[in-house]
Every structure is written in structure tokens, then in C-alpha cells.
Amino acid sequence: xxxxxxxxxxxxxxxxxxxxxxxxxxxxxxxxxxxxxxxxxxxxxxxxxxxxxxxxxxxxxxxxxxxxxxxxxxxxxxxxxxxxxxxxxxxxxxxxxxxxxxxxxxxxxxxxxxxxxxxxxxxxxxxxxxxxxxxxxxxxxxxxxxxxxxxxxxxxxxxxxxxxxxxxxxxxxxxxxxxx
Numbered sequence: 001x002x003x004x005x006x007x008x009x010x011x012x013x014x015x016x017x018x019x020x021x022x023x024x025x026x027x028x029x030x031x032x033x034x035x036x037x038x039x040x041x042x043x044x045x046x047x048x049x050x051x052x053x054x055x056x057x058x059x060x061x062x063x064x065x066x067x068x069x070x071x072x073x074x075x076x077x078x079x080x081x082x083x084x085x086x087x088x089x090x091x092x093x094x095x096x097x098x099x100x101x102x103x104x105x106x107x108x109x110x111x112x113x114x115x116x117x118x119x120x121x122x123x124x125x126x127x128x129x130x131x132x133x134x135x136x137x138x139x140x141x142x143x144x145x146x147x148x149x150x151x152x153x154x155x156x157x158x159x160x161x162x163x164x165x166x167x168x169x170x171x172x173x174x175x176x177x178x179x180x
Contacts, residue, residue: 001035001036001168001169001170001171002167002168002169003036003039003168005030005035005036005038006038011038012041014041014042015038015041015044017041017045018030018034018037018038018041018044018045018048019038021045021048021049022034022048025048025049025052026052026055026056027052027055030048031048031051032080032084032165032170033047033051033160033161033164033165033170034047034048034051036164036165036167036168036170037164047157047160050157051157051161054150054153054154054157054158058150058153058154059143059146059147059150060118060143060147060150060151060154061092062088062091062092062093063089063092063093063094064094064114064115064118065154066085066088066089066092066094067089067094067098067102067115067118067119067122068118068119068121068122068151068154068155068158069081069085069088069089069154069158070082070085070086070089070099070102070103071102071119071122071123071126071155072122072126072154072155072158072159072162073085073158073162073180074102074103074105074180075123075126075127075162076159076162076163076166077166077180078161078162078163078165078166079165079171079172079178079180080165080170080171080172081158081161081162081165082103082178082179082180083172083173083176083178083179086099086103086179095109095111097109098111098115098119102119103179103180113138113142114142114143117135117138117139117142117143118139118143118151120135120138121135121136121138121139121148121151122151122154122155125152125155126155126159136148139151
């Protein structure tokens with residue numbers, strides 16, 4: 001990492017509060033992007049709370065949420081984000097064929113519309129920076145307004161995460177190689 005995170009004993013009281021909130025939350029630890037954001041404690045506190053909601057509490061559930069995360073990591077070529085979330089997607093039960101299709105930039109294998117529209121919406125939003133009305137209507141039909149808001153939120157939050165990991169040059173763990 002280009003700017004190392006302080007150890008807990010080197011942290012200011014504000015940084016310690018962020019660390020304590022992250023450790024007490026659903027993650028049980030400081031996630032790598034928060035280790036970069038810790039240099040701005042207010043940013044770190046707000047983003048780690050948002051990240052906890054995005055990661056654990058959207059209506060998509062763990063496997064389907066990971067589709068939008070992986071699309072975002074692939075778009076930003078965020079090697080660490082892809083590496084971490086591929087593992088999380090597999091653990092959540094997301095089909096390896098879907099994960100590999102996202103990695104390879106290929107269409108998803110045939111499946112249900114609720115899965116497909118998350119992929120289409122996230123991919124289209126990143127690649128074209130807009131969403132055609134027909135795709136928006138598909139997302140609304142499958143997930144309603146909450147789903148639309150949350151898929152956009154996932155893409156936006158993980159864009160911030162990807163940019164942070166790329167900007168701070170957070171590398172893969174020793175012995176790991178990038179897939180994207």
C-alpha cells in the first residue's frame with residue numbers, strides 16, 4: 001500500500017473510533033479500503049458504515065449482490081477487489097459460470113431474469129454511464145424502486161472502493177495473481 005495504515009497504537013482517537021466501529025460491526029475487522037480511508041477519519045467512518053449496509057443488508061442477498069460488485073471490480077480493473085469478491089461470491093453460492101462470464105466479458109449463461117437484470121444494469125451503467133428506459137423498466141419489474149436504488153448504490157460504493165484500492169495500490173496477498 002502506498003500510504004501504510006497506522007497500527008492501532010499509532011492511531012488518533014478519531015481513527016481508533018473508526019477501527020472500533022468496524023471491528024464491532026458485521027465485518028468484524030477493518031476492511032482494506034477503510035485502512036486507506038483511515039487517514040481521513042470522517043470519510044472512513046461514513047464509508048465503512050455505508051459499506052456494511054451495501055455488503056450485508058441490500059435486498060439482493062449475498063450471491064446476487066456480488067454480481068454488481070464483480071462487474072464494478074472488472075470495470076475498474078481493481079485486482080484486489082476482484083480477488084476478494086470472487087471468493088465471497090463463491091462462498092455465497094454464486095455459480096462459477098456467472099463469475100467467469102463477468103471476468104471474461106462474456107454474456108451470462110442462461111438463467112433467471114432477476115439475476116440477468118442485475119448484471120445488465122450494472123454493466124450498462126458502468127460502460128455507457130446511462131441506463132436505457134427498457135433496461136430500467138426490466139429492473140423495476142424484477143426488483144422495484146428499492147432494487148434500482150440499491151444496485152446503483154452497490155456500483156457507486158464499489159467504484160469508490162475500487163478507485164481507493166487502485167489509487168493506494170493495494171496489492172494482492174503474497175502468492176496470488178490477478179485474474180482481470
